[in-house]
Amino acid sequence: MYRLTNSFPYLLNRVGVQMGELFSRRIAGYGVTLPMYRVMAALWETGDQRLGDLAAMTTIEISTLSRLVGEMKRRGLVTRARLKDNGRTVAINLTPKGRTLVEELIPIAIRFEEVAVRDFPSKNISDLKTILAEIYESLKALEPEIEEANKARKAAKSKG
């Protein structure tokens, strides 16, 4: 018998939401939100990104990210500038202020992760990370059948 509470997406989402909520509260005093942290940490790892790449890296929808980056620029955390040689793309980077801040926050993130996984041997955790990364790739296989199912439904609708 199927149980939601034993399903993979449920267990995953629950941990994700909860970690996000706790981390948000932890960093609120620094004046940044969780999405802002994600953007800064992504830029800290890989600087000079285009908006679309940053969206893919952070899994933040692109229009949401556009506004978020605007706000972060206003606060002096990042820079955003059109490229000279290609005016339709922008390059986003950390400012020194943004860099200093994210380097304060990363140890907190490390601490959180450490508490989350400390009951398990590190081998299990690194396996788990590998699995998560591969599952992410596997999900691409679902795309076509989503299209197909929706197409079928639409066709049935217009006929009936």
Next chain:
Amino acid sequence: MYRLTNSFPYLLNRVGVQMGELFSRRIAGYGVTLPMYRVMAALWETGDQRLGDLAAMTTIEISTLSRLVGEMKRRGLVTRARLKDNGRTVAINLTPKGRTLVEELIPIAIRFEEVAVRDFPSKNISDLKTILAEIYESLKALEPEIEEANKARKAAKSKG
């Protein structure tokens, strides 16, 4: 060197967001959103729930859930009624219509999960689920240090 993209919350969130987005698109034709599905699947597993319990089970914030349940009631998917013996709590249940619908959707959820995990031996997946469930519990350990850090910060602020 720390990398966001190798951190546990990042890998987790990415899979969670992506699965949610794909599943949303898959079920959109049935006229329900992902949060609605979560509520229905939770009620299918454990019926007759109070709002607060349902919020805990689904990790949906309680005021959001209150409105969501209202909308679902309006659509005839669930019932919501104050208890006779305790007027401050409500009991939420699936209607026959809601039950029929969720029983159509659950096989789709099963299918998605199957695709997600099919590259791994089921032992690994069940281990992974166990770990996710235990990590969720471990996170409670972070609560006190969040309070403490924020208290410390507030004290420093009022002094300086």
Next chain:
DNA sequence: GAACAATAGTTGCATTCGCAAATATCGGTC
């Protein structure tokens, strides 16, 4: 049994979000 605290849920309000449309630039074609 009146007063007050605690529990459960709902609603006001400002913010965030995401889709779709609009804008801006680039690359190719004639």
Next chain:
DNA sequence: GACCGATATTTGCGAATGCAACTATTGTTC
């Protein structure tokens, strides 16, 4: 080099979200 499709980002707008304040009911204390 004007036109058209493709690519990259931004913006308009309605819906969803979450905190805090509010309402309603129950439990407790004197």
